[in-house]
Amino acid sequence: MKRTDCYDLNTNGIVVMVEPYSQREQRNLVIYRILDANLDRAREGLRIIEEWCRFGLNNAQLTGECKGMRQELASWHTADLRSARDTLGDPGTELTHPQEEQRTSIKSLLQANFCRVQEAMRVLEEYGKLYNPNMGKALKQMRYRVYTLESNLMGYQRHQLLLRSHLYLVTSPTDKLLEIVEAALKGGLTLVQYRDKNVDDAVRLQQAQKLRQLCHNYNAIFIINDRVDIALAVDADGVHLGQQDMPIAVARQWLGPHRIIGRSTTNADEMQRAIKEGADYIGVGPVYETPTKEGKPAAGLEYVSYVAKNCSIPWFAIGGIDPNNINDVIDAGAKRVAVVRGIMQAEQPTLVTQYFLSQLNRIQPDPDHSYVESNYYPDQW
Numbered sequence: 150m151k152r153t154d155c156y157d158l159n160t161n162g163i164v165v166m167v168e169p170y171s172q173r174e175q176r177n178l179v180i181y182r183i184l185d186a187n188l189d190r191a192r193e194g195l196r197i198i199e200e201w202c203r204f205g206l207n208n209a210q211l212t213g214e215c216k217g218m219r220q221e222l223a224s225w226h227t228a229d230l231r232s233a234r235d236t237l238g239d240p241g242t243e244l245t246h247p248q249e250e251q252r253t254s255i256k257s258l259l260q261a262n263f264c265r266v267q268e269a270m271r272v273l274e275e276y277g278k279l280y281n282p283n284m285g286k287a288l289k290q291m292r293y294r295v296y297t298l299e300s301n302l303m304g305y306q307r308h309q310l311l312l313r314s315h316l317y318l319v320t321s322p323t324d325k326l327l328e329i330v331e332a333a334l335k336g337g338l339t340l341v342q343y344r345d346k347n348v349d350d351a352v353r354l355q356q357a358q359k360l361r362q363l364c365h366n367y368n369a370i371f372i373i374n375d376r377v378d379i380a381l382a383v384d385a386d387g388v389h390l391g392q393q394d395m396p397i398a399v400a401r402q403w404l405g406p407h408r409i410i411g412r413s414t415t416n417a418d419e420m421q422r423a424i425k426e427g428a429d430y431i432g433v434g435p436v437y438e439t440p441t442k443e444g445k446p447a448a449g450l451e452y453v454s455y456v457a458k459n460c461s462i463p464w465f466a467i468g469g470i471d472p473n474n475i476n477d478v479i480d481a482g483a484k485r486v487a488v489v490r491g492i493m494q495a496e497q498p499t500l501v502t503q504y505f506l507s508q509l510n511r512i513q514p515d516p517d518h519s520y521v522e523s524n525y526y527p528d529q530w
């Protein structure tokens with residue numbers, strides 16, 4: 150027998166008449182239950198994100214931000230909201246989506262939980278206004294903090310992966326574009342740039358979309374050469390800009406703080422300027438003259454050595470590098486290299502990728518470097 154039927158059992162088990170809930174009380178009870186469930190949901194989602202920031206990334210700032218929001222949510226979770234809970238009568242506890250049981254990566258797990266937290270906060274914002282106007286306002290602000298946290302966390306992960314990428318494939322036009330890139334990804338490649346100077350934008354956009362999907366399936370970074378608009382259109386991880394391309398400051402305005410911007414450099418001045426302008430990495434070369442960039446004079450191994458001693462951001466030696474000379478480039482100080490023909494024209498792109506990586510991985514990380522690496526490994530991402 151329910152209380153709304155105007156009867157209830159007293160403590161001696163005797164049926165007594167009771168005042169029916171007013172419509173207002175009924176409505177409040179429903180609101181309390183919604184708030185109770187969504188406060189739990191938002192805190193659980195934040196806790197899942199927090200654990201990755203803490204144990205996966207060792208990042209105190211991101212961990213602290215999650216914890217701060219969880220504590221603020223707890224302060225809204227008052228006894229009257231908790232006491233409205235009716236787990237047995239809640240039909241939603243049985244419902245799960247098949248995707249909840251299938252997380253393919255940390256990235257998809259985090260994205261799903263960011264979604265869950267944002268949804269819960271939106272519910273708390275809307276229903277919270279009916280409970281206490283301050284709750285609506287507080288939850289709105291917190292929802293924006295979650296968007297910022299998501300963007301910071303995803304940007305941080307992206308930059309960590311850049312630091313851990315020692316081989317960079319820059320593509321050249323071919324009918325087998327996806328096939329070759331996938332073969333290299335299978336060999337362990339984690340950084341790809343789409344470069345095609347002579348194709349219609351419609352095709353460029355299509356190719357870029359396919360490549361982005363492929364790279365993200367393999368948890369690799371995907372960069373677009375020259376074109377900020379295409380990078381934004383396909384939601385790429387960043388853009389590579391040469392000295393004749395868009396200024397870094399303008400690209401940064403379009404791309405925001407978390408996407409990667411690379412800059413080509415051929416000499417010390419260009420290197421210093423790129424660092425000052427906020428490049429996330431630089432290309433260093435051409436180390437050797439190369440038909441891929443015809444007419445461009447080689448910067449040589451001297452420039453590689455100079456950069457090795459003076460550069461404070463990640464850098465990739467590029468231009469004419471192949472399996473026969475990669476050790477000369479490494480000996481000159483390179484820890485990271487970028488190649489076009491070395492992989493795009495290889496008979497066995499997977500094997501050659503593995504070979505390049507095996508040579509580059511022989512070099513120990515430099516403990517004096519000003520950029521810090523966390524204990525996060527890309528294959529976990």
Ligand SMILES: Cc1ncc(COP(=O)(O)OP(=O)(O)O)c(N)n1
Nearest residue numbers: 374389390391392413432465467487
């Ligand atoms: C990693 C990397 N380094 C250098 C370049 C060359 O860029 P740019 O000088 O703009 O020449 P194009 O590639 O646009 O012909 C690069 N693409 N990637």
Ligand SMILES: Cc1ncsc1CCOP(=O)(O)O
Nearest residue numbers: 435439441468469488489490
């Ligand atoms: C795009 C670019 N920028 C400097 S050298 C170069 C081309 C490198 O191509 P390859 O690896 O085939 O020599």
Ligand SMILES: [Mg+2]
Nearest residue numbers: 375390391394
């Ligand atoms: Mg360019």
